Amino acid sequence: MKTLKPVDIVAGCFLALLGLFLLYASSMIRVGVERALSPRAFPSAIGFLILVCGIGLAVKAWRFRGEDPVIHWPDHGGLKIILVSLILLASYIALMKPLGLPLSTFLYVTCSIWYLKPEKWVTAIVTGLVVGIVSYVVFIELLQLSFPMGFLFEG
Amino acid sequence: MSFSFDYLIQGFAIALTWQNLFWALMGCLIGTLVGVLPGIGPASGIAILLPMTTVLPPTSAIIMMAAIYYGAMYGGSTTAIVVNIPGEASSVPTAIDGYEMAKQGKAGPALGICAISSFVAGTLGLVGLTFFAPLLADVAVVFGPPEYFALMFMALTLIISLSGRALLKGVISMAIGLMTALIGQDPLTGAARLTFGFPKLLAGIDFISVIVGLFAISEVMINVELKITAISQKITNWMPSWADIKQCTGAMLRSTAVGFFLGLLPGVTPSVTTFVAYDLEKRVSKHPERFGKGAIEGVAAPEGANNATSSAGFVPLFSFGIPTAPSMAVLLGGLMMYGLQPGPMLFRENPEFVWAVIASMYIGNVMLIILNLPLVGMWARICVIPFYILGPLIVFCAVLGTYSIRFLAFDVWVMLLFGVIGYFMRKLGYPVAPMVLATVIAQMIETSLGQTLLISQGSLLILFTRPISAVFMGLAFLSIARGIWLQVRLKPPEVALEEDD
Numbered sequence: 001m002k003t004l005k006p007v008d009i010v011a012g013c014f015l016a017l018l019g020l021f022l023l024y025a026s027s028m029i030r031v032g033v034e035r036a037l038s039p040r041a042f043p044s045a046i047g048f049l050i051l052v053c054g055i056g057l058a059v060k061a062w063r064f065r066g067e068d069p070v071i072h073w074p075d076h077g078g079l080k081i082i083l084v085s086l087i088l089l090a091s092y093i094a095l096m097k098p099l100g101l102p103l104s105t106f107l108y109v110t111c112s113i114w115y116l117k118p119e120k121w122v123t124a125i126v127t128g129l130v131v132g133i134v135s136y137v138v139f140i141e142l143l144q145l146s147f148p149m150g151f152l153f154e155g
Numbered sequence: 156m157s158f159s160f161d162y163l164i165q166g167f168a169i170a171l172t173w174q175n176l177f178w179a180l181m182g183c184l185i186g187t188l189v190g191v192l193p194g195i196g197p198a199s200g201i202a203i204l205l206p207m208t209t210v211l212p213p214t215s216a217i218i219m220m221a222a223i224y225y226g227a228m229y230g231g232s233t234t235a236i237v238v239n240i241p242g243e244a245s246s247v248p249t250a251i252d253g254y255e256m257a258k259q260g261k262a263g264p265a266l267g268i269c270a271i272s273s274f275v276a277g278t279l280g281l282v283g284l285t286f287f288a289p290l291l292a293d294v295a296v297v298f299g300p301p302e303y304f305a306l307m308f309m310a311l312t313l314i315i316s317l318s319g320r321a322l323l324k325g326v327i328s329m330a331i332g333l334m335t336a337l338i339g340q341d342p343l344t345g346a347a348r349l350t351f352g353f354p355k356l357l358a359g360i361d362f363i364s365v366i367v368g369l370f371a372i373s374e375v376m377i378n379v380e381l382k383i384t385a386i387s388q389k390i391t392n393w394m395p396s397w398a399d400i401k402q403c404t405g406a407m408l409r410s411t412a413v414g415f416f417l418g419l420l421p422g423v424t425p426s427v428t429t430f431v432a433y434d435l436e437k438r439v440s441k442h443p444e445r446f447g448k449g450a451i452e453g454v455a456a457p458e459g460a461n462n463a464t465s466s467a468g469f470v471p472l473f474s475f476g477i478p479t480a481p482s483m484a485v486l487l488g489g490l491m492m493y494g495l496q497p498g499p500m501l502f503r504e505n506p507e508f509v510w511a512v513i514a515s516m517y518i519g520n521v522m523l524i525i526l527n528l529p530l531v532g533m534w535a536r537i538c539v540i541p542f543y544i545l546g547p548l549i550v551f552c553a554v555l556g557t558y559s560i561r562f563l564a565f566d567v568w569v570m571l572l573f574g575v576i577g578y579f580m581r582k583l584g585y586p587v588a589p590m591v592l593a594t595v596i597a598q599m600i601e602t603s604l605g606q607t608l609l610i611s612q613g614s615l616l617i618l619f620t621r622p623i624s625a626v627f628m629g630l631a632f633l634s635i636a637r638g639i640w641l642q643v644r645l646k647p648p649e650v651a652l653e654e655d656d
Contacts, residue, residue: 004583004584007583011583015327022334022349025351026349029341029346029347029348030346030347031344032346035343035344035605036605036609036612036613037601037608037609039341039343039344039346042333042601042604043334043337043348043349046330046333046334046337047334049326049330050327050330050331050334053323053326053330054327056323057323057324057327060323069584071582071583072582073582074380078379078380081379081380082379082380082578085375085376085379085546086376086571086575089372089550089554090571092550092554093554093564093567093568093571096554096558096564097564101555108547108550108551109547109551112543112546112547112550113543113544113547116379116542116543116546116547117541117543120543123544127544127547127548131548135551135555139207139555139559143207143210145207145559145562146562147558147559147562
């Protein structure tokens with residue numbers, strides 16, 4: 001789907017389904033004591049709005065006749081970079097608790113720079129070390145925020 | 156409570172304490188850096204740092220956050236002029252003539268006039284804020300729940316109608332934002348809403364996670380696709396000549412008026428006013444043919460409008476508690492985090508706080524011109540930090556900022572999810588601003604609607620029978636009608652303008 005029209009049709013259908021699902025989920029909310037504005041009212045209204053907008057978007061795109069704008073998707077290389085960057089970020093979040101903030105930060109920053117610019121591996125390690133140490137000194141020691149320390153430090 | 160010099164002087168006394176001066180300076184430095192660095196805008200910059208300011212007293216924290224916002228307005232032009240990469244959408248008009256000047260070897264004077272124009276417009280905008288905000292707060296004292304609901308409804312419709320051709324996508328963006336904010340327990344009844352049986356969703360989704368994801372993470376994703384060119388010239392002569400300054404005086408004053416008065420309206424962000432100011436300057440110029448080829452007024456005008464709009468945005472924020480742009484929405488969230496409810500009562504109940512923040516902005520503007528004029532070469536060099544270093548550092552700050560809101564890894568996963576959503580929204584032409592604003596004000600809208608219905612015993616007619624709310628509702632419906640008219644008139648499929656603030 002390289003142009004906007006088919007994407008808008010698919011997105012519109014998806015949104016219409018989301019709207020329906022929200023309407024169903026809203027009907028499951030327990031009301032309890034009667035109030036001027038029921039806790040179901042707002043979610044239901046939003047569900048209905050999303051349903052209508054989704055149908056509107058799909059229909060508008062379906063009926064559109066004209067030059068269809070091209071979506072600037074990344075090329076194969078760009079897509080790979082984005083996916084790997086997201087995997088690295090997801091690993092960073094997942095490893096923050098077991099490894100702790102300083103170590104996971106060091107690994108994330110080093111791996112990311114290394115991946116984006118393989119020839120700059122020294123810069124990657126030095127930057128990773130500096131950021132990891134700064135995260136420990138500033139946020140854990142100085143500001144005493146409750147970031148995870150990981151098994152190495154909590155031992 | 157109308158304007159009083161006594162309050163302003165008291166505000167200066169608080170803002171001039173060493174502690175507050177230090178945090179204002181930090182805010183100015185960080186703000187300029189945020190503006191200079193492509194890939195991170197003021198909204199994400201403030202959102203990332205907001206949770207970390209919890210160690211500060213509220214006044215110092217908000218002084219710093221505000222300084223980041225207006226500091227970013229100073230710094231945003233640097234990348235636009237030096238490497239023709241506007242850091243924010245509002246810097247696009249600056250890039251048109253600024254980069255042309257840089258190619259002619261006049262990058263220094265272009266950056267210098269940016270700083271001077273920003274200072275003039277920023278300071279004049281602050282004078283406007285000083286007088287307008289308490290005046291409007293006086294008016295807002297008579298506001299009840301119907302007026303507040305109507306005002307917020309109008310703000311949302313204005314922001315959506317400014318999505319231009321992407322009206323439907325603007326509505327969808329707003330609806331998803333409202334939906335996100337409703338996840339969790341109903342504040343009045345305690346009923347679980349849209350949690351789908353997941354206990355972690357009971358605590359709700361924090362709007363900071365949403366904003367950081369939408370702005371910072373999606374910007375990083377977009378930026379890994381780009382390659383930034385290296386700076387080719389060394390900037391030595393940074394001061395514009397007196398003739399340049401004289402030539403730009405009219406542009407600075409006109410752009411201040413345009414930026415300030417348009418900036419009072421919800422949805423009219425600097426990315427709108429800078430284009431209006433640039434266009435106006437081109438129209439009034441005796442030599443419009445020079446525009447686009449390195450006209451210095453073409454640099455001064457958008458920069459002036461940019462800063463005047465950023466000052467103007469504080470007027471509705473302080474007086475009504477209504478954010479006009481995503482950055483203002485984040486600042487509103489910051490105020491709420493500290494238990495401060497912006498609106499008319501803020502001036503009555505916390506005058507020392509609000510006047511200290513306003514006074515600090517005058518001081519911050521002086522700090523910024525000192526930081527920006529002599530150090531312009533340094534900022535210009537910073538803007539070409541390679542993205543392979545900058546990207547991971549932005550993500551690190553984003554993770555840190557999001558995690559430190561509630562110290563829950565769940566919030567960081569939400570940030571990642573909204574980063575992906577934001578990426579697709581940008582690619583598919585969905586405006587981000589309605590979603591951000593809706594996420595922040597959803598709770599207030601629902602509460603004020605609930606109270607309105609309680610007053611009126613369930614009738615929505617009250618919104619049209621009380622004069623102030625009737626005016627707001629009328630304006631809201633007018634903006635809806637305008638949006639629909641634009642839809643009918645413009646046939647192409649929905650694509651929103653690239654936006655930030």
